[in-house]
Amino acid sequence: MASVLAEFETEVCLPESREFFWSKVEREIRRESSRPQVAPRPPFWAGWRRWLVPAGAVATVALSALLATRPGLLPAVQADIADPGAFTYRDFAARTTLVWLSYPAENEFADNDPADTMD
Amino acid sequence: MRSKLMFVNPAACAVLGLICLVLGAERLAAADTDAKLKLEAQLIWGTNDHQSPDPTHKPVDADSLKKLQGLPLKWTNYFVVNRKVIEVSTTAPLKTALSEKCEIEVKNLGNATVEVAYFGKRERVVKQALPKGETLVLGGNAPNSTAWLVVLKRLE
Numbered sequence: 530m531a532s533v534l535a536e537f538e539t540e541v542c543l544p545e546s547r548e549f550f551w552s553k554v555e556r557e558i559r560r561e562s563s564r565p566q567v568a569p570r571p572p573f574w575a576g577w578r579r580w581l582v583p584a585g586a587v588a589t590v591a592l593s594a595l596l597a598t599r600p601g602l603l604p605a606v607q608a609d610i611a612d613p614g615a616f617t618y619r620d621f622a623a624r625t626t627l628v629w630l631s632y633p634a635e636n637e638f639a640d641n642d643p644a645d646t647m648d
Numbered sequence: 649m650r651s652k653l654m655f656v657n658p659a660a661c662a663v664l665g666l667i668c669l670v671l672g673a674e675r676l677a678a679a680d681t682d683a684k685l686k687l688e689a690q691l692i693w694g695t696n697d698h699q700s701p702d703p704t705h706k707p708v709d710a711d712s713l714k715k716l717q718g719l720p721l722k723w724t725n726y727f728v729v730n731r732k733v734i735e736v737s738t739t740a741p742l743k744t745a746l747s748e749k750c751e752i753e754v755k756n757l758g759n760a761t762v763e764v765a766y767f768g769k770r771e772r773v774v775k776q777a778l779p780k781g782e783t784l785v786l787g788g789n790a791p792n793s794t795a796w797l798v799v800l801k802r803l804e
Contacts, residue, residue: 615772623718624781628774630788
């Protein structure tokens, strides 16, 4: 193995002078650096962006209009009460709406018999 | 094939997708509009007494109790006077009696919205969106510093 490597460590002889060889390298470097840089090719989706941005804006506006015009698609949490003596309370966590009719006690669902108050 | 695909306009695809989305939402809304609403209606008595004078009154279930305790009500104990499960279609309102002196009429207005008319000594009407899982509580003062409550919960 050592003998094989030794054979490849022989000095490389150029067919030209050292100065001429390095001047060629210098010229090549200068030529490469003076060549106009080619811009990297944009990704394939870059062309779509000019369409997707306005289309996305249109879609957002249309969706907003849809949600605004269809009250059933948005959870309406406010009770609509015509009664001025009532107030509402909303417990968002429990998803519960209380409508309190603040009138004096009416025995609306109770007879006066205390033993049968609720029926 | 590739050359044909190159002529597909992305904006046209987006608009087509949007139309599909809108139509799908419309169909969902229409389906919801036509559906029957299954509701649980409970007439509840709120009191600070530990026992109801009527032995047939049972304490409310844990879920309803938790909801009621989360409301700004001063009562600690709640008893179920009556409980009914009703189904309301959009075609006709449903009137049901929860006790001899308490009736409610529920209209299904579509889009998961109900109009509840409470008939006591006078009629009171409340309109409220009631999506699945929502609870509507109508309440008022009852004699001896107690309260009556009509709890309307959407089941389906």
